[in-house]
Amino acid sequence: MQRSEFKIVICGGGLAGLMTALALHGALSSAYQIVLIDEGEDADDDLSYGSVTLPTAYDFLRGLGLDEPVLFSRSNTSFSFGSHYVDWPGTDTDWIQCHHQILPVIGGVPLNHHLTRNQRSLAPLLISGVAARHGKFAHPPNDASNPLSRAEYGYQFSAHQWTRLLAEKVQTSGVSRSASSIETVNTDNGEVISLDLTSGETITADLFIDCTGPARKLLSAVGHSFTTIRRISLTHSLKSASQLGPACRRVQASAQGWSAHTFLQDSVHTLMIQKDDKAVDATPYALGALDVAWHNNTVAIGAAASAHDPLTPGPMVMLQRDIERLLDLIPVARTFDMEQREFNRRFQNDVNHTDMFANAFYLNEAPTSSFWSEAASAAQSPDLNRKIVQFESRGILTKFDLEPFNDEDWTVLHHGLGRRVARYDLQVEATARLDIDQQLDGMARAIEQLVGRMPPHHVYVSNMKRYFEKQKYA
Amino acid sequence: MDFHQLWLRLRQQGLASRLDDYSYPIIAAEQGRFQMPGEDHNQIGSNFGYAYQFDSSLYAKFLRSYCEANGVVRTEGKVTKASQNPESGHVERLTLEDGQQTEASLFVDCSVFRGILIEQALNAVYDDWSHWLPCNRAVAVPCEARGKLLPYTRATARKAGWQWRIPLQHRTGNGHVYWNEYISDDEATHQLMSTLEGPALAEPKQLYFKTGRRNKFWSRNVVSIGLSGGFLEPLESTSIHLIQEGITALIELFPGAMIDDNDVDEYNARMGLNFERVRDFLLLHYAATQRDDSEMWRYFRDMTLPDSLQEKIAAWNTRGYVLKYEFGVFLPPSWIAVMLGQNLVPASYDPRADKYPLDQLNSQLGSIKQNTINAVEATPDQIDFLQRYGAASQSAPLVASPSAPN
Numbered sequence: 094m095q096r097s098e099f100k101i102v103i104c105g106g107g108l109a110g111l112m113t114a115l116a117l118h119g120a121l122s123s124a125y126q127i128v129l130i131d132e133g134e135d136a137d138d139d140l141s142y143g144s145v146t147l148p149t150a151y152d153f154l155r156g157l158g159l160d161e162p163v164l165f166s167r168s169n170t171s172f173s174f175g176s177h178y179v180d181w182p183g184t185d186t187d188w189i190q191c192h193h194q195i196l197p198v199i200g201g202v203p204l205n206h207h208l209t210r211n212q213r214s215l216a217p218l219l220i221s222g223v224a225a226r227h228g229k230f231a232h233p234p235n236d237a238s239n240p241l242s243r244a245e246y247g248y249q250f251s252a253h254q255w256t257r258l259l260a261e262k263v264q265t266s267g268v269s270r271s272a273s274s275i276e277t278v279n280t281d282n283g284e285v286i287s288l289d290l291t292s293g294e295t296i297t298a299d300l301f302i303d304c305t306g307p308a309r310k311l312l313s314a315v316g317h318s319f320t321t322i323r324r325i326s327l328t329h330s331l332k333s334a335s336q337l338g339p340a341c342r343r344v345q346a347s348a349q350g351w352s353a354h355t356f357l358q359d360s361v362h363t364l365m366i367q368k369d370d371k372a373v374d375a376t377p378y379a380l381g382a383l384d385v386a387w388h389n390n391t392v393a394i395g396a397a398a399s400a401h402d403p404l405t406p407g408p409m410v411m412l413q414r415d416i417e418r419l420l421d422l423i424p425v426a427r428t429f430d431m432e433q434r435e436f437n438r439r440f441q442n443d444v445n446h447t448d449m450f451a452n453a454f455y456l457n458e459a460p461t462s463s464f465w466s467e468a469a470s471a472a473q474s475p476d477l478n479r480k481i482v483q484f485e486s487r488g489i490l491t492k493f494d495l496e497p498f499n500d501e502d503w504t505v506l507h508h509g510l511g512r513r514v515a516r517y518d519l520q521v522e523a524t525a526r527l528d529i530d531q532q533l534d535g536m537a538r539a540i541e542q543l544v545g546r547m548p549p550h551h552v553y554v555s556n557m558k559r560y561f562e563k564q565k566y567a
Numbered sequence: 568m569d570f571h572q573l574w575l576r577l578r579q580q581g582l583a584s585r586l587d588d589y590s591y592p593i594i595a596a597e598q599g600r601f602q603m604p605g606e607d608h609n610q611i612g613s614n615f616g617y618a619y620q621f622d623s624s625l626y627a628k629f630l631r632s633y634c635e636a637n638g639v640v641r642t643e644g645k646v647t648k649a650s651q652n653p654e655s656g657h658v659e660r661l662t663l664e665d666g667q668q669t670e671a672s673l674f675v676d677c678s679v680f681r682g683i684l685i686e687q688a689l690n691a692v693y694d695d696w697s698h699w700l701p702c703n704r705a706v707a708v709p710c711e712a713r714g715k716l717l718p719y720t721r722a723t724a725r726k727a728g729w730q731w732r733i734p735l736q737h738r739t740g741n742g743h744v745y746w747n748e749y750i751s752d753d754e755a756t757h758q759l760m761s762t763l764e765g766p767a768l769a770e771p772k773q774l775y776f777k778t779g780r781r782n783k784f785w786s787r788n789v790v791s792i793g794l795s796g797g798f799l800e801p802l803e804s805t806s807i808h809l810i811q812e813g814i815t816a817l818i819e820l821f822p823g824a825m826i827d828d829n830d831v832d833e834y835n836a837r838m839g840l841n842f843e844r845v846r847d848f849l850l851l852h853y854a855a856t857q858r859d860d861s862e863m864w865r866y867f868r869d870m871t872l873p874d875s876l877q878e879k880i881a882a883w884n885t886r887g888y889v890l891k892y893e894f895g896v897f898l899p900p901s902w903i904a905v906m907l908g909q910n911l912v913p914a915s916y917d918p919r920a921d922k923y924p925l926d927q928l929n930s931q932l933g934s935i936k937q938n939t940i941n942a943v944e945a946t947p948d949q950i951d952f953l954q955r956y957g958a959a960s961q962s963a964p965l966v967a968s969p970s971a972p973n
Contacts, residue, residue: 096921122921421888425915431885434878439891479836482829489819491833494893516823 105304109395183457188509711765
């Protein structure tokens with residue numbers, strides 16, 4: 094079958110627009126003409142994506158041509174074993190929300206039940222968390238007998254620097270790029286007909302992709318409204334650093350909100366989140382989502398479609414999922430009702446599941462400030478309640494289809510937030526309590542010893558970059 | 568990129584044979600061959616699952632002896648009364664026909680369609696799905712085995728239902744599932760008996776059912792597992808799977824001193840989802856057919872499908888897209904098999920498949936096809952495998968007695 098020509102116009106020059114352009118260009122044949130209207134980066138908009146990713150970013154970024162030699166040699170990206178939450182309301186201790194492979198099953202029963210029975214902590218058994226706490230990092234090996242093989246990692250990143258790298262990739266990719274801005278969105282009967290650009294050009298397309306961030310220039314032109322769940326303000330600052338910090342972001346709560354310190358190769362980036370009327374020089378930001386992200390011939394991607402709390406890697410997860418969902422459903426003809434319905438179905442599920450993970454942080458007892466009370470009020474949902482009730486009742490992880498945060502993420506979170514499990518699965522009693530204690534002691538000891546031999550994060554990254562240099566990867 | 572999308576592209580170019588030709592378990596099954604999946608995941612013959620065809624009466628006997636040997640106390644008798652607590656409504660005591668009484672904190676109702684506790688005592692509403700899955704009767708009969716022992720079940724469409732053939736080592740199981748609106752019991756039985764491959768080994772047995780599910784599988788202190796909780800006709804042999812799901816969920820949510828309403832809600836939500844996803848898959852077998860030579864098939868052709876299934880079919884027909892879900896017994900390969908098997912060929916395919924050079928794609932798929940043939944040729948016949956595996960039946964093939972029905 095010979096496909097007829099199909100033109101896709103992507104509007105927006107930030108992370109979302111550039112990633113979408115590269116992803117589509119890399120996946121589709123020349124029958125699909127990809128045009129990027131690059132309005133330039135809006136640094137404030139891209140701040141909303143936060144500064145950390147989940148481990149799934151590794152494959153996604155490689156698919157865009159951003160492999161580790163590029164990321165580490167050409168930007169200030171660093172590794173992330175997770176995020177370190179400090180002084181979080183309702184908790185007695187801090188914890189590292191680390192990335193980890195499937196937790197062990199002992200005697201046919203998930204680890205969680207043994208921990209409940211033996212009244213033990215999860216943290217010493219998570220190598221990524223222990224290593225992050227000690228400021229250590231090394232790539233997880235394939236050798237399953239090595240405890241480090243169970244670690245997973247994402248990245249700490251600067252949206253600004255990733256945008257620069259992506260823009261360079263787009264320049265050399267063959268994507269047709271127009272450095273211009275949208276002056277008018279011409280619509281008819283709920284469809285975008287054309288875009289008038291500041292360059293004087295009028296551009297038409299079969300499909301328009303709205304990556305214009307919170308401006309939502311295209312979707313708002315066709316009449317779609319954004320439902321705001323909660324308003325926050327973002328304040329950020331960058332401080333140069335002579336030495337790279339730990340392989341985990343540090344998130345600290347206060348009565349007015351929280352702040353996150355991201356440790357990049359050359360600097361520490363600080364993002365402060367408060368209620369939107371607190372800081373004079375802050376950027377107001379509305380959390381929420383469009384009712385539908387794909388409407389007729391227009392699709393919203395990233396912050397144009399939904400805005401998520403940067404407390405977790407949720408915003409980047411959502412951007413990645415938006416693009417992957419679009420790739421799965423690129424139209425095969427000029428009518429795309431089915432694609433639109435399925436995209437919106439998956440979009441709604443992804444929005445709900447991404448928000449549910451961040452919302453779970455806000456249901457602990459918190460300061461009485463308006464920031465915390467508004468966050469707690471917006472966090473309530475029957476699905477989240479079902480998850481918490483089942484975990485606290487008997488350590489069960491209630492699951493929904495294709496959640497972006499996996500069982501391990503939820504287990505670490507529940508433990509970190511101090512949620513106690515009332516009773517364990519009686520099947521654990523088939524193994525003697527003492528035997529389990531010895532086994533868990535052995536696991537914790539092996540992790541502690543191995544972490545002691547791992548290099549500090551900054552040393553590892555320096556050596557790795559030297560290696561890349563030698564291999565001429567950079 | 569899903570394999571079937573690449574195949575669809577080649578097919579549209581006239582370069583691919585049927586999708587089944589690239590599937591080791593399908594080719595092996597067609598030839599009556601079987602072996603366990605290989606452990607090297609880079610090799611063809613490693614990435615398939617398998618299940619069992621078995622004699623349910625023998626299996627039940629085996630389970631009974633296994634249970635009793637492991638400490639299960641079995642009381643035989645007919646329940647005549649279930650006494651409930653007047654305040655909580657919980658079942659407290661069962662009285663048997665011989666006067667014996669049994670008290671318990673939790674009751675599991677496995678009383679098949681009667682639902683002695685879940686329906687008769689607790690009146691849990693049965694959500695009737697007959698308008699989607701209207702076949703409501705079956706007649707079953709075993710017959711002498713004939714021919715090669717095939718590792719698959721055959722389902723043959725009939726004018727008012729379908730007929731199963733399940734080949735076992737010692738006999739072949741047969742049954743005709745039908746909708747009594749369009750065929751009489753006598754005619755259904757005649758159709759079955761006249762198409763047996765060998766002499767019948769028993770009188771045909773008549774079965775009655777109504778497809779649907781309890782709105783509450785778990786109500787108060789009664790958990791309904793198996794057919795008392797719901798029934799979806801045996802077209803994909805899902806009843807035992809749903810029993811397994813019920814047992815697994817009950818063990819995970821097993822009550823402590825008190826029954827927690829949250830656990831009950833969780834159990835009912837999980838089982839409800841399981842039933843719904845199986846229902847859609849079964850209905851697909853009827854709805855996707857192009858057959859219209861009888862009243863029943865015309866009924867399905869004209870019926871309004873559940874939105875969830877309608878959307879799945881539309882997505883497939885448009886571009887070979889299989890709606891993504893994580894939970895539910897039937898994974899994308901099952902959906903693809905039924906849709907393609909019923910001649911639902913997508914109008915297009917995922918455009919990402921066009922990124923691969925056609926010659927290269929053709930060559931790669933050709934290699935997979937040839938490697939599949941080679942792997943199947945090296946696979947033993949199922950009967951040889953069973954003997955080698957130590958699973959050959961110890962009983963000789965059953966033979967019909969002179970008085971058995973024809």
